[in-house]
Amino acid sequence: MTIKLYDLAAAEDDRRFSPYCWRAKMALKHKGLEFETLPSRFTEKEAISFAASSTVPVLQDGATAVADSWRIALYLDEAYPQRPALFGGDEARALCEFFNSWAFRTLQPALFRIVVLDVFGRIHDKDKAYFRESREKRFGMTLEDFGADPGKKLADLRGVLETVRPVLIQNAFMSGHGPGYADYILFGAFQWARCMSPIRLLEPDDPVYAWRERVLDLWGGYARAAKGFPVWA
Numbered sequence: 001m002t003i004k005l006y007d008l009a010a011a012e013d014d015r016r017f018s019p020y021c022w023r024a025k026m027a028l029k030h031k032g033l034e035f036e037t038l039p040s041r042f043t044e045k046e047a048i049s050f051a052a053s054s055t056v057p058v059l060q061d062g063a064t065a066v067a068d069s070w071r072i073a074l075y076l077d078e079a080y081p082q083r084p085a086l087f088g089g090d091e092a093r094a095l096c097e098f099f100n101s102w103a104f105r106t107l108q109p110a111l112f113r114i115v116v117l118d119v120f121g122r123i124h125d126k127d128k129a130y131f132r133e134s135r136e137k138r139f140g141m142t143l144e145d146f147g148a149d150p151g152k153k154l155a156d157l158r159g160v161l162e163t164v165r166p167v168l169i170q171n172a173f174m175s176g177h178g179p180g181y182a183d184y185i186l187f188g189a190f191q192w193a194r195c196m197s198p199i200r201l202l203e204p205d206d207p208v209y210a211w212r213e214r215v216l217d218l219w220g221g222y223a224r225a226a227k228g229f230p231v232w233a
Contacts (some may be wrong), residue, residue: 009039017195019188020069118197
């Protein structure tokens with residue numbers, strides 16, 4: 001049976017933008033597994049209730065259902081050990097879990113402040129009330145206030161990326177000479193922005209820009225072919 005992945009969609013079915021779903025899709029491509037993506041919206045929670053989850057990604061592999069991008073990555077390495085590994089052993093997995101936490105607590109909030117209004121403008125109309133209410137409750141302010149002064153917030157994001165630049169100066173990928181799950185964690189955030197916002201996040205002389213180009217070209221340009229905006233315009 002073909003693996004199915006429930007994948008967050010914007011107003012258009014083919015604009016898929018969740019950073020966590022992109023992690024899962026890149027992990028599936030890394031493992032060389034065939035899969036089908038099914039569009040899902042924020043408010044279509046009944047479609048994924050079989051996995052005891054209210055958020056995507058949700059992976060359905062035969063009788064097995066796995067929710068949460070981190071758990072999906074662990075499952076794929078455990079279920080398909082003969083395929084290319086996402087993690088290079090227990091130590092690498094532990095370090096990757098730390099990186100996952102950094103991305104969640106530091107990178108994605110900095111990025112979200114830049115693209116939040118573009119995201120809101122491109123999600124499905126039926127999701128807008130839920131998105132506004134849930135995010136404004138989380139942030140303690142309106143979406144407009146949260147996304148104000150994007151120029152300053154872009155400078156803040158580029159400062160946050162100082163954490164990863166030394167790695168990408170020395171290595172082609174976050175995981176070393178070849179891509180791994182740490183790359184898909186970082187890439188998910190940038191693909192989230194690229195799919196929903198025309199804002200130029202990186203300059204071409206930034207090593208993070210060159211790394212993103214390499215990841216966009218993986219698997220025959222799978223991620224580059226996704227509906228989104230040019231990375232340089």
